[in-house]
Amino acid sequence: MTDPLRIDIVSDVMCPWCIIGYRQLAIALAATGTPHDLHWHPFELNPQMPPEGQNGFEHIAEKYGSTRAQSEDSRDRMTALGTELGFDFRWTDDFRMHNTFNAHQLLHWADAQGRKHDLKMALFSAHFTDGRDLSDVTVLADVAKEIGLDRSEALTVLEDQRFADDVRKVESFWIKQGIQGVPAMIFDRQHLVTGAQGVEGYTNILNQLTKETL
Structure with missing residues (x-):
């Protein structure tokens, strides 16, 4: 690959899978030695969220119908993944979105x-x-x-x-491209990958893209 691989990441800092997915991607990029040019783009998971925010457990229950036990299991899984990736999730009962x-x-x-x-x-x-x-x-x-x-x-x-109008325009652009959830990663402006794919998954993607450019 002669030119750096362009990677656009549409994400929200409220999204735990965005940092998990990025950390997994970063490890894969380092392991494969892939030259890359990374760009972050805005997405709001909860644009109607009020100023006071919302309790995390209540938010997940309201948005996805998850029980407290399901939310706690999900947090445990994300914490374990974070530890593997060098990121520290510290959930509390009053953790807020x-x-x-x-x-x-x-x-x-x-x-x-x-x-x-x-x-x-x-x-x-x-x-x-x-x-x-x-x-x-x-x-x-x-x-x-x-x-x-x-x-x-x-x-x-x-x-x-x-910069309010600028951010709105960029958010609107990605929504018009069909982005409905995050993380959404676009490789080489044409290959969309959604969700956290794991180090192995991203490594396979990078290797495949490298082969396509040879």
């Missing part, structure tokens, strides 16, 4: 500074490891500062909502 529109705006801002990926990773950790409220603009500005970005500028960007 939040609106992510502001988070996506901050990511859009960070992209111009070449820090979108770093901020994305920091937001996953802030939510799933530290249980921070990612709908709170002060929390988002704090996370930006923690990775070396300008906190006051981050706060101003969120307060004036200057």
Whole structure:
């Protein structure tokens, strides 16, 4: 493969399978030595989520009809996968889901500074490891500062909502492409893979794409 493989990832930082899938993909990319060019794109799992958010157990029950026991089993499975992948899920009874529109705006801002990926990773950790409220603009500005970005500028960007229309347009584009859930990964602008596929699954995908370019 002469040119880097373009990988577009449509995701939401509220989605545990997005960070699991990314970590699996990253391991596969390293193992195969695949040159790549990765791009993150916004998707809101819960665009109507109110400012106060919602308890995680209640949210899953309401959205998917899952029982408390089923949710706990799912959390256990994700925690184990996270441990294997070097990501720390710390679930609590009062773990909450939040609106992510502001988070996506901050990511859009960070992209111009070449820090979108770093901020994305920091937001996953802030939510799933530290249980921070990612709908709170002060929390988002704090996370930006923690990775070396300008906190006051981050706060101003969120307060004036200057990138709101840009984010809406990108979200709309991917929805029009048929993306209904995340993670959604598009390889080489043409091969759509949904859900977390596992290290072996991503390795097979990368090897197949490499063969196609030879």
